[in-house]
Amino acid sequence: MIRKLLFVLIFLFLVSITGCTIVQPWERERLADPNMIFDENPIQKGIKEHYINIREGSEGGNGSQGGGCGCG
Amino acid sequence: MVVDKKILVFLIFFIPFVAYSQTEPADEIEFDINTYFDNFRLNVYYPYLNVTKNLGNNTTINGSYLVDAISSASMKMIFRVDGITSATNNKTGGSDNTPDELRHQLSLGITKIFSEISVSANGMYSIEHDYSSKTFAANLSIPFAKKNTILQLGYAGNWDKVFPQVRTWTKDRNTTTINLGLTQILSKNIISQLDFSFINMDGYMLDGYQVIRIINGSSFRVLEPVEPDKRVRKSVGLRTNIGISKNSSLQLGYRYYWDTWDIKSNTIDVEFKTHLSTMVNMTLGLRQYFQTKAYFFKSEYLTPEPFMGVDSKLNSGYTNDVSIGFTFKGDKSINFPLLSSDKFTLITNFGFYHRHTDSPDWIMRLSDLYAYLFTLGFKFSI
Numbered sequence: 001m002i003r004k005l006l007f008v009l010i011f012l013f014l015v016s017i018t019g020c021t022i023v024q025p026w027e028r029e030r031l032a033d034p035n036m037i038f039d040e041n042p043i044q045k046g047i048k049e050h051y052i053n054i055r056e057g058s059e060g061g062n063g064s065q066g067g068g069c070g071c072g
Numbered sequence: 073m074v075v076d077k078k079i080l081v082f083l084i085f086f087i088p089f090v091a092y093s094q095t096e097p098a099d100e101i102e103f104d105i106n107t108y109f110d111n112f113r114l115n116v117y118y119p120y121l122n123v124t125k126n127l128g129n130n131t132t133i134n135g136s137y138l139v140d141a142i143s144s145a146s147m148k149m150i151f152r153v154d155g156i157t158s159a160t161n162n163k164t165g166g167s168d169n170t171p172d173e174l175r176h177q178l179s180l181g182i183t184k185i186f187s188e189i190s191v192s193a194n195g196m197y198s199i200e201h202d203y204s205s206k207t208f209a210a211n212l213s214i215p216f217a218k219k220n221t222i223l224q225l226g227y228a229g230n231w232d233k234v235f236p237q238v239r240t241w242t243k244d245r246n247t248t249t250i251n252l253g254l255t256q257i258l259s260k261n262i263i264s265q266l267d268f269s270f271i272n273m274d275g276y277m278l279d280g281y282q283v284i285r286i287i288n289g290s291s292f293r294v295l296e297p298v299e300p301d302k303r304v305r306k307s308v309g310l311r312t313n314i315g316i317s318k319n320s321s322l323q324l325g326y327r328y329y330w331d332t333w334d335i336k337s338n339t340i341d342v343e344f345k346t347h348l349s350t351m352v353n354m355t356l357g358l359r360q361y362f363q364t365k366a367y368f369f370k371s372e373y374l375t376p377e378p379f380m381g382v383d384s385k386l387n388s389g390y391t392n393d394v395s396i397g398f399t400f401k402g403d404k405s406i407n408f409p410l411l412s413s414d415k416f417t418l419i420t421n422f423g424f425y426h427r428h429t430d431s432p433d434w435i436m437r438l439s440d441l442y443a444y445l446f447t448l449g450f451k452f453s454i
Contacts, residue, residue, distance in 0.1 A: 010266065010310065022220050023257045030261040035321040035345040035353070036313050038255070038265055043122055043136075044397075044421065044447065047106050051116075051445070052393075055427055057363055057385040058329040058337040060269025061307025064211070064224050064253050 039065040099126050104419065104449030111442045112433070117141045120449075130185040140175035140200075175200040179207075188215050202280075205232045219257075226251035236280030243276035261315030271305040282434065284380050286373050297381050299368070305331040311341075320346040334367035335386070351401045357423075359393040371431030382434035384441075389429035397421035397447070410450070421447040 023031070030036065039045045042065050053059055101123050108116040122136040181194035189212070196207040209228040216223065230247040253267045277299045286293045311325035323343040330336045341359040348354050365388040368379035402416035410416050423445035432439050 010308065022218055023260055024218070027260050028257070030315040030318075031257060031263060033315070033321070035319075035347070036261075036263060036315055038263075038311065038313060038323070041419070043102055043104065043120060044419070047104070047118070047120065047447070048423075051108060051425075051443075055385065055425075055441070056337070056361060056391060057333075057335045057366070058307065058327075058331075058339070058361075059305055060249065060251070060271050061267055061309035061327045061329060062269075063265050063267040063309055063311055063325075064226065064251065 037065070038063055098124065099454045100124050100451050101454060102419075102449060102451045104447055106449075107446045109444050110425075111440075112436050112438065115143050125454075132183045133181065134183075135180045136178070138175075138177040140173075140177070142173040142175075173200060175203075188219070189213065202236050203232065203234055205230060207231075221257075222253075222255040224251070224253035224255065226253070232275075234276055234278075234280060239280050243280075245273065245275035245277065247274075248272045258312075262312060264310070264312040267309040267311075269305075269307045269309075271303075273303040273305070275301060277301065277303065282382050284373055284382055284434075286376060288374065293376075295376060295380070297383070298377075298379050299381050300333065300379060303331055303333055305329070309339075320344065333386070335364060337361060337363040351403050351406075353399045353401075355395075355397040355421075357393070357395040357397075359391075361391040361393070363390065364388050365430070384427075384429050384433050387429040387431060389427065391425065391427040393423065393425045395421060395423035395445075413452075415453040417451040419447065419449040419451065421445070 034040050045062075045065075049062060102121070104120045106116075106118045106120065108114070108118075118138055118140045120136065120138045122134065124132060124134040126132045175198060177196065177198040179194055179196035181192060183190065183192040185191075191213075192211045194207075194209045196205075196209070198205040198207075207228060207230050209226070211227075212225045214223045214225075215221065226249070228247075228249040228251075230245075230249075232245040232247070233242055234245060235242040248271070250270045251267065252269075253265060255263065255265045257263050278297055282297050284295045284297055286295060307327055307329040309325065309327035311323060313321055313323045315321050321344075323341075323345070325339075325341045325343075327339040328337075329339070339359065339361045341357065343358075344356045346354055366381060366386040368377070369381045369383075369386040371387075373380050398420050400411065400418040400420075402411045402413045402418075404412060404414060406412050411418065425441075425443040425445065427441040427443075429439050433441075
């Protein structure tokens, strides 16, 4: 059931990509805020993943640093 | 299919030269002191130093050094091993105030931007008295559609050696990780990321210290756990960051994980970030995790079986994790040492972690683990 839900979410994500409009670099003021960056501090993320991986049976799928305005 | 072969050839030849983001990292030094305390009487201190330097010509290098100092009361028990981390008693550990186990980790990396494509490679070496690990990782980041879409490819190879103090042998464990990520700007204030991970593990999966007690009437036998020597792990994660106001954002994430040991898990996380002022930023995090058990895990074994495991990581259960963090950015208007420099950022974080397993832990005989985590650090632009 949950797996099906996940595939529905992925499907919706992919559909949303194909349907979304291009956001121009000068329209990305909000996206350029550090708060909008995934894993703004990768060091802290790495430390958190380290202690979680020792205590839980799962690993991976946590994404990578990215986001922001991407206009650099 | 021809298309599939092309994709495969692309992955094989280009993944080892990988990357992260399109913008070059700033020159800076970060130093953190991280601490961990739990009700299993385990204390961990890990200072971390990271230096990033831009060499010009779109090239950045970074180096980091981490020390993991573990001390645990459970080491003084008969097994002389910590039930959570499998940290063991070092020569000077145990009842005195010196750490029971020290791990040193050194890593070096380089990032180069070719046109708009970012490529990075990192090497890491970690050593402790009964374990060593070598890692090579590479990332590639390719923007499309005026940088509205970014494709990220990642590869990591781990070559580990396990040589427990109480054994005479050395065994290998090799891990290959492949990540595929897609980051997409959906609107002026919404950005999403889809991530797929594939992890292949081969070799000795244990640490050489755990034991299984098989009780039969008035007698009992102590055996070593036996786990399969191969494990394939897959996970898919989706997260979205929404700018809910000028100063605040809300990140929602979900991850599904499954592997060949029959462990399946669901993770939900929420993160709220806000600028309390031009200098102070706050992050609130909430994470919930649910897991099924490995097919061979049992809370107790009555007879020896082909595969037997006691590690709590293989047990079914759930975890709750909450955290709050603040960063203080320095400003010339502040009349306080260090914070008067606009190149300085102070980092603080407090976390609470609760793990419940459906049967008690193999050594401490507890079903609930409560842990407290503190971080204090700084970043300094150079």
